[in-house]
Amino acid sequence: MKQFIDFIPLLLFFIVFKLDPRTVEFAGQSLQIGGIFSATAVLIAASVLVYGSLFAIQRRLEKGQWLTLAACLVFGGITLLLHDETFLKLKAPVLNGLFALGFAGSHWFGDKLLIERMMGHAISLPQEIWRRLNLAWIGFFLFAGSANLFVAFTFQSIWVDFKVFGSLAMTLVFLVGQGFYLARHLHDADPANPTPHSKD
Structure with a gap:
């Protein structure tokens, strides 16, 4: 569930982006609704609201x-300040790259891999399986970031659609795949045999 909280602001961003540009009156102020810049403002406000509520x-x-x-x-x-959507297009690639870097860094720093820190309270797995899962997350973030970068600057007419629904689809496919992979190895969590050999 936590993985999909990030998509709430993105969905609102998509809805406002798709609106035909119009001017509306709110609290005595004229506001432009529709298009990339008003959608960006909604994305920021929704993110603050969602994460503020969680906090x-x-x-x-x-x-x-x-x-x-x-x-x-x-x-x-920066997108709103400079009125340049290029910076918003860089958000997903940069963010995914930072996530990949964080997962990769946990192979050398810290006593546990990042994926084990996230999921270790719920399931117990052999270290080799944690290592493979961590590598899979690195690969996923690198792929997702590269795909967002490619679409944003190559197919500019659909980059917002891909940013929202392409990212959601990639995440769903990856999580389902991870679920099937984990199901194959849950028996490895037997406390009496904590470090069995992998079937692979």
Whole structure:
């Protein structure tokens, strides 16, 4: 469920982007609705609201959520300040790259791989399986970031659609694949035999 919280602001971004540009009156102010810049403003506001609400409820945010919020504020803010959508197009590739770097770094720094820190409280797996899962997440983030970068600057007419639904589809496919992979190895979590050989 946590993986899909990030898509709430993106869905609102998509809806506003697809609206025909119009001027609306709100609290005595004229606001332009529709198009990339008003959608970017909604993305920022929705991100602050969503993650602010999570923080109020949980009294904490995960590091990835802080990073996502910061990237939204930085890249979205620069986009609005300079009136240049190029910076927003860079948000997903840069963010995915940072996530990949974080997962990769955990192979050399810290006592546990990042994926084990995230999921180890729920399941127990042999170290080799954690290593493969961590590598899979690195590959996923690199692929997702590269795909977003390619579409954003090659197929500019559909980059918003891909940013929202392409990213969602990639995440769903990857998580389903991870679920099937984990199902094959859950028996390896037997406390009486904590480090069996992998079937692979």
